[in-house]
Amino acid sequence: MNYYQRIQKAIDFIEDHLDQAITIELCAKEACMSISGFYRMFLSVVGYNAKEYIRMRRLTAAYYDLLQTEEGVLSVAIKYEYNSADSFTRAFKKQFGILPSKVKSVSSQHGINEFVRLNIMEKYFETGNKELEEKYPDIKVIKELEDMKVACFTYYGKDPEHHAFETMKKWANENDVYFHDMSYRIFGYNHPDPSNVDDSQEIYGYEVCVTISDEQFLRLNDVPADFIKGTYDEVKRRILSGGKYAVMSVKRDDTGDIGSNIIAAWKRFVLWIGESKYLWGGSQYLEEHLGFSEKDDHIGGVDLYISIKEKRQ
Structure with missing residues (x-):
């Protein structure tokens, strides 16, 4: 969810x-x-x-x-x-x-400042293709995801998700940011995109990002413009680009594993986009991590976001 x-x-x-x-x-x-x-x-x-x-x-x-x-x-x-x-x-x-x-x-002469019930799905999500929505009820299209200011850290090597998360958790706790209170949004993604590098599956990069306040953003340095791959020397800052995204929620299975379900979800995205009116967009795909223990360990699900754009008519 x-x-x-x-x-x-x-x-x-x-x-x-x-x-x-x-x-x-x-x-x-x-x-x-x-x-x-x-x-x-x-x-x-x-x-x-x-x-x-x-x-x-x-x-x-x-x-x-x-x-x-x-x-x-x-x-x-x-x-x-x-x-x-x-x-x-x-x-x-x-x-x-x-x-x-x-x-x-x-009442007949007075127009009131009526405050109507809000429907988030109508306000933020696109609808219209009933057949596709019935076939893929788990995939929603966000009209416009806003840009987000984040603190980020990339680790390149074996088990990069673990190392990137541990560094970000340490920085977050030192700055009174706690994943488990859900005041902040936590994203991750392979960095660089594995489709653009010739590496084995065991050695790759992963970046973890945490939304932060304007004040916290000002205290950090930008990700170097010439950064391609490697491990950051310290926590950096960047702006995650907004735009139109498709999103799907992924849960852990009965054993607590989530990796195989994420792979299956990405494959489902490929099928969906082939039948939709959209193409892959140019912004970074995102994995939003939801549900953390009091020690800020990720124990919940993941929302997958893919950048999309409408096909030209």
């Missing part, structure tokens, strides 16, 4: 409980995220923090209750978790510019 789907689960939970007590802890649990990680990701994806979203959705629901039913102001206020009619009236007027008691009398 990718980040967008996690936030959608939280939104669906909120929508089902607008007239009940809702805590951020419950929303974060529904999204399978830490509270701090949920705060950051919800704001990033939705554009409002979770408390603002809940407040505006409750007020919109309250407006339609007052317009379409015979419920009184106090009854509606209590229904949507307001302590008094006065506090509800102040919030309602600030949001819509009218008193809740006047909704029925002015």
